[in-house]
Amino acid sequence: xxxxxxxxxxxxxxxxxxxxxxxxxxxxxxxxxxxxxxxxxxxxxxxxxxxxxxxxxxxxxxxxxxxxxxxxxxxxxxxxxxxxxxxxxxxxxxxxxxxxxxxxxxxxxxxxxxxxxxxxxxxxxxxxxxxxxxxxxxxxxxxxxxxxxxxxxxxxxxxxxxxxxxxxxxxxxxxxxxxxxxxxxxxxxxxxxxxxxxxxxxxxxxxxxxxxxxxxxxxxxxxxxxxxxxxxxxxxxxxxxxxxxxxxxxxxxxxxxxxxxxxxxxxxxxxxxxxxxxxxxxxxxxxxxxxxxxxxxxxxxxxxxxxxxxxxxxxxxxxxxxxxxxxxxxxxxxxxxxxxxxxxxxxxxxxxxxxxxxxxxxxxxxxxxxxxxxxxxxxxxxxxxxxxxxxxxxxxxxxxxxxxxxxxxxxxxxxxxxxxxxxxxxxxxxxxxxxxxxxxxxxxxxxxxxxxxxxxxxxxxxxxxxxxxxxxxxxxxxxxxxxxxxxxxxxxxxxxxxxxxxxxxxxxxxxxxxxxxxxxxxxxxxxxxxxxxxxxxxxxxxxxxxxxxxxxxxxxxxxxxxxxxxxxxxxxxxxxxxxxxxxxxxxxxxxxxxxxxxxxxxxxxxxxxxxxxxxxxxxxxxxxxxxxxxxxxxxxxxxxxxx
Amino acid sequence: xxxxxxxxxxxxxxxxxxxxxxxxxxxxxxxxxxxxxxxxxxxxxxxxxxxxxxxxxxxxxxxxxxxxxxxxxxxxxxxxxxxxxxxxxxxxxxxxxxxxxxxxxxxxxxxxxxxxxxxxxxxxxxxxxxxxxxxxxxxxxxxxxxxxxxxxxxxxxxxxxxxxxxxxxxxxxxxxxxxxxxxxxxxxxxxxxxxxxxxxxxxxxxxxxxxxxxxxxxxxxxxxxxxxxxxxxxxxxxxxxxxxxxxxxxxxxxxxxxxxxxxxxxxxxxxxxxxxxxxxxxxxxxx
Numbered sequence: 001x002x003x004x005x006x007x008x009x010x011x012x013x014x015x016x017x018x019x020x021x022x023x024x025x026x027x028x029x030x031x032x033x034x035x036x037x038x039x040x041x042x043x044x045x046x047x048x049x050x051x052x053x054x055x056x057x058x059x060x061x062x063x064x065x066x067x068x069x070x071x072x073x074x075x076x077x078x079x080x081x082x083x084x085x086x087x088x089x090x091x092x093x094x095x096x097x098x099x100x101x102x103x104x105x106x107x108x109x110x111x112x113x114x115x116x117x118x119x120x121x122x123x124x125x126x127x128x129x130x131x132x133x134x135x136x137x138x139x140x141x142x143x144x145x146x147x148x149x150x151x152x153x154x155x156x157x158x159x160x161x162x163x164x165x166x167x168x169x170x171x172x173x174x175x176x177x178x179x180x181x182x183x184x185x186x187x188x189x190x191x192x193x194x195x196x197x198x199x200x201x202x203x204x205x206x207x208x209x210x211x212x213x214x215x216x217x218x219x220x221x222x223x224x225x226x227x228x229x230x231x232x233x234x235x236x237x238x239x240x241x242x243x244x245x246x247x248x249x250x251x252x253x254x255x256x257x258x259x260x261x262x263x264x265x266x267x268x269x270x271x272x273x274x275x276x277x278x279x280x281x282x283x284x285x286x287x288x289x290x291x292x293x294x295x296x297x298x299x300x301x302x303x304x305x306x307x308x309x310x311x312x313x314x315x316x317x318x319x320x321x322x323x324x325x326x327x328x329x330x331x332x333x334x335x336x337x338x339x340x341x342x343x344x345x346x347x348x349x350x351x352x353x354x355x356x357x358x359x360x361x362x363x364x365x366x367x368x369x370x371x372x373x374x375x376x377x378x379x380x381x382x383x384x385x386x387x388x389x390x391x392x393x394x395x396x397x398x399x400x401x402x403x404x405x406x407x408x409x410x411x412x413x414x415x416x417x418x419x420x421x422x423x424x425x426x427x428x429x430x431x432x433x434x435x436x437x438x439x440x441x442x443x444x445x446x447x448x449x450x451x452x453x454x455x456x457x458x459x460x461x462x463x464x465x466x467x468x469x470x471x472x473x474x475x476x477x478x479x480x481x482x483x484x485x486x487x488x489x490x491x492x493x494x495x496x497x498x499x500x501x502x503x504x505x506x507x508x509x510x511x512x513x514x515x516x517x518x519x520x521x522x523x524x525x526x527x528x529x530x531x532x533x534x535x536x537x538x539x540x541x542x543x544x545x546x547x548x549x550x551x552x553x554x555x556x557x558x559x560x561x562x563x564x565x566x567x568x569x570x571x572x573x574x575x576x577x578x579x580x581x582x583x584x585x586x587x588x589x590x591x592x593x594x595x596x597x598x599x600x601x602x603x604x605x606x607x608x609x610x611x612x613x614x615x616x617x618x619x620x621x622x623x624x625x626x627x628x629x630x631x632x633x634x635x636x637x638x639x640x641x642x643x
Numbered sequence: 644x645x646x647x648x649x650x651x652x653x654x655x656x657x658x659x660x661x662x663x664x665x666x667x668x669x670x671x672x673x674x675x676x677x678x679x680x681x682x683x684x685x686x687x688x689x690x691x692x693x694x695x696x697x698x699x700x701x702x703x704x705x706x707x708x709x710x711x712x713x714x715x716x717x718x719x720x721x722x723x724x725x726x727x728x729x730x731x732x733x734x735x736x737x738x739x740x741x742x743x744x745x746x747x748x749x750x751x752x753x754x755x756x757x758x759x760x761x762x763x764x765x766x767x768x769x770x771x772x773x774x775x776x777x778x779x780x781x782x783x784x785x786x787x788x789x790x791x792x793x794x795x796x797x798x799x800x801x802x803x804x805x806x807x808x809x810x811x812x813x814x815x816x817x818x819x820x821x822x823x824x825x826x827x828x829x830x831x832x833x834x835x836x837x838x839x840x841x842x843x844x845x846x847x848x849x850x851x852x853x854x855x856x857x858x859x860x861x862x863x864x865x866x867x868x869x870x871x872x873x874x875x876x877x878x879x880x881x882x883x884x885x886x887x888x889x890x891x892x893x894x895x896x897x898x899x900x901x902x903x904x905x906x907x908x909x910x911x912x913x914x915x916x917x918x919x920x921x922x923x924x925x926x927x928x929x930x
Contacts, residue, residue, distance in 0.1 A: 478822055479824070
């Protein structure tokens, strides 16, 4: 079993999000009912503002039984189940356990792997064409005789090497592939319930040349009418390609053909072998050009910075002065385990250094290829979008809750081993959309008004402008003044007025059922006068401020830890439920390009491994972390000097 | 009664069986009646063979090719009949599963449940009231008092603000209370939605507040709140017209599952199952 699992891991390709539906409770009431239901004009004079007032939480990366790897290792839940679960209904998981979210999600993208989509469901069903092939027959017999895991591993390997027999190659021009795409669209359209729950049509383009993860999730703003006019892109030639430039061409062709709108979200730079955010383009060996920068910044507006296969914000090697950089780190090997990591790769794998290199490339090319906003998502392969530590159904069906799931080997290669306990219970995408609809959420994503969380549903506001003053943090309605005097997360500042430095209104409110907040930090990256990239992390506001003061060296003392491991609980007796401040950059130079984003930390809480230890009453060795600090990363605000 | 029969899965099954039988007879050519030991190649079969070849090679088969293909067909048919006669289909797990699956697909086809009538949906709505019940919706304004920042005086401060709010109807509510990331005004929110924003304790309290008068302070996960409920629309059962789509989706989902289950139940009722006691000793030579 362990053997199989490690193979499974090899191909855990990409991520998806599924959108659930809510039972409709509105229809066509009579006139009287409508008048009765309409709220009277709000008491408050501030009513009627048209900016988003509540973040919508969702998952842009989720797999179901249709994905080769997910299905091969035992996922039996389909897109319809994934949507039902995300909108808050109780379902039975593939391992037969009842499961429900603490609260419904607002939106979901089901993003199944397109390569060989549907193969595994046909194989389990014993489709004659597959059985007629000697290799297909062999795998089928292995499954029948209880060796499903080995079979799955062999198939996943063959698939990623393009060595599947012809009868088992489900390329985009086969009838089965077409009909599955129709099923996926139908499930999303049926689950989509504007105003209550948004179900996006989407897929994952699972490119991993040489085992290096270049995966992207593609999300449609449109409904089935447009999405059915195309077939989702794959990575195997001649119909597909593993080069991102070809995916961008596919996206442009879709928009030209249908008048629709799509965007792509890459993920797991941490498993890309230094190829997710290149300066030298893999394959060509040449420096990326203006065309690459233009296309990438046009289509890849967001980056999935945290998920079950680790956190990709930054790495201790890159951010040596950042005491919180070492978070849920997956840095031993690339996705396929074919290559050990070397430190010089990290620069091209993590979001913060990509944002920094983007400034440099912008100066050279005139376009910033890495001007992306941030979201989190799960990449779960169970059709269950679970990111909360006390409700973690994990990465794949074999890792759903059980007493010994933590001790399995997840990836084992000559270059490094990743254990199942290293799986991360993360994350969600928070979107500042005005309405819960495909259009409104998609448009908010396009303006990067998003933030990533590692599973918490804390509220985070981040505005930048030239005129924020300390007293704005006392304003009764921070968002109101934030939009009036500045730009929200994802926005731009340029050409600083003489003598001014950018100021930021930043605020966070804890998850109503979650932990208090430790601190808010602002991360600044910039390009200095010697054309070198720099970074600095500022603690700007923190909990227990009356008694907790920075030391002489400027370092803020740790917030403390209330976690009781045996009972897997904590108390909100430390930290603050809400933090707000205005921070002005003390080191600003108006001639240098820069970006700023906020990072919010919760107080320590039990990690999923601690909930496992308590529920199953198992001893877990000390090397396994049992507490963690949930966090949020906002999309940056960029500063560009005037000409 | 007739309606009941028409809905019966077994009836559908029989109907479908008949249809398949008729179709296969038609395909074999109406003139020919096959005798035992006789293999009849109808024009339908030839056409099938020709089409399959053409699809692969982009041209029709030549005479020799067609003869060869027909020989293959005949051989396959003979082997198939012999295999069935010898019972080989029964101990092959793949054939077994494939056939079982065909029945399963068949039952799914059959259970492409008919369009529900108004009456069906009305009945479903009535017997699943809880699922479709429209919850109480509350529109309210809240003013936040930060207990963390105000400390011991928070409660008294909240009382003082409450008094101001009650006395002065023209008070600018945006000028009292503390900064808060959650907006003051909330319109048409269900108790669940309020709980998602403020926590369940606050939600349970706010639904009890009388309309049109400032009340509080109520406690939430975040601190204290003074609350004015501007409007409260009590929960009610929706009319079918308001929720028809949702009811229909559910009805179809449930009916489909029921029909499949019923179909299996009817088949299952035709069998008795005897489970033999486990053998205590291993049979020699078997693993």
